[in-house]
Amino acid sequence: MKQFFFLALVLSGSQSIAQNTSEDKKALERVKVSVNYLASDKLEGRRTGSAGEKLAAEYISQQFKKAGLQPKGSDGYLQPFDVKGADKRTGHNVVGYIDNKATHTIVLGAHYDHLGYGEDKNSLYRGDSAQIHNGADDNASGTSALIEIGYWLKKSALKKYNYILVAFSGEELGLFGSKYFMENSPVAASNINYMINMDMVGRLNDSTHGISIGGFGTSPVWSELIKTEDPYFKIKIDSSGTGPSDHTSFYIKDIPVLFFFTGTHMDYHKPGDDADKINYNGLLKVVGYIKNIISATDQKDKIAFTKTREVHSGMRSSFKVTLGVLLDYSFEGPGIHVDAVTEDRPAAQAGVEAKDIILQVGDYPLADVQGYMQALGKFEKGQTTTLKVKRGNKELLLPVTF
Secondary structure, three states, rough: OOOOOOOOOOOOHHHOOOOOOOHHHHHHHHHHHHHHHHHHHHHHHOOOOOHHHHHHHHHHHHHHHHHOEEOOOOOOEEEEEEEEOOOOEEEEEEEEOOOOOOOOEEEEEEEOOOOOOOOOOOOOOOOOOOOOOOHHOOOOOHHHHHHHHHHHHHHOOOOOEEEEEEEOOOOOOOOOOHHHHOOOOOOHHHEEEEEEEEEEEOOOOOOOOOOEEEEEOOHHHHHHHHHOOOOEEEEEEOOOOOOOOHHHHHOOOOOOOOEOOOOOOOOOEEEEEEEEOHHHHHHHHHHHHHHHHHHOOOOOOOOOOOOOOOOOOOOOOOOOOOOOOOEEEOOOOOOOOEEOOOOOOOHHHHOOOOOEEEEEEEEEEEEOOHHHHHHHHOOOOOOEEEEEEEEOEEEEEEEEEO
């Protein structure tokens, strides 16, 4: 999960895998092998565009093939994309497909890239020596869950929908991979039923069983299937369809989403996020819950999309003010590119629109997202200033009150 603000059935969590059959034992072994390989020092932190990222992509491709998934990338299972910025490089989404000859498709996703040695300045480690950030929870855990669901789906009797499983790269840099996928999707966005994103699902607490499910408000169906009074999980729901992970790229295309997350911890974006700290049985409990949702929606027609009121900016929660905008983190600048605007928040009240480029807040020109974050820290709630906005070929000066 990229380093920004966290988001925070009647399907029973007790239906999740109990680890007592031969198939359950195979599943447990598979997720252990996947996490331990993806989070090994050999892959050097899976930084987007690195040799370690390519090794990870090869491993995921092999697992998709072994599970029986068809390749659905532009180069076999791979979907290469350029990462723009000071350090030009190529990332690789990994895309597998189950073709049930259906009209609509369900997308399941997890990012597999991480921070490498922290070269992109997104590490929270403050030591003097460079260290590998293995990212076992973030997000070898979600990737291994994705692979395991692929094995299950291929053998299942669920045939009403097609399934695309995609392991995204470039997430830690700003959702590059998922944004590219949606701009170059092998199926039309209108034919995607919904998307489930798994990001940091490997640290389930054995005593509290706490799990956050985002995207709850993006379809009325989710309230039918997901109940906070679960016999196993302590479920915290978040209605927003946006946040600091790849489901955001689908939500802004009017696709219902769910986002599974077992919580942050002291090893987040640090070298200590290693495979020996993963709760593997807990990980499979989460997988079991997601299987239940997928099974339940197989009994339903294409689900309805609902736009949610709260659009997170992706910023840390320590700011006293926010504009209420969702940003395109792949935009090179100058300025910040607005992907979406929250109703009744300062930006909307000022007249900011999606696709605007905000060039300046008050006296502070914005070179990039980092400059935007720094500018927000200069203002207090209730303070009025101006926004310099580029809209097409025009520049506007809009008064805004935080």
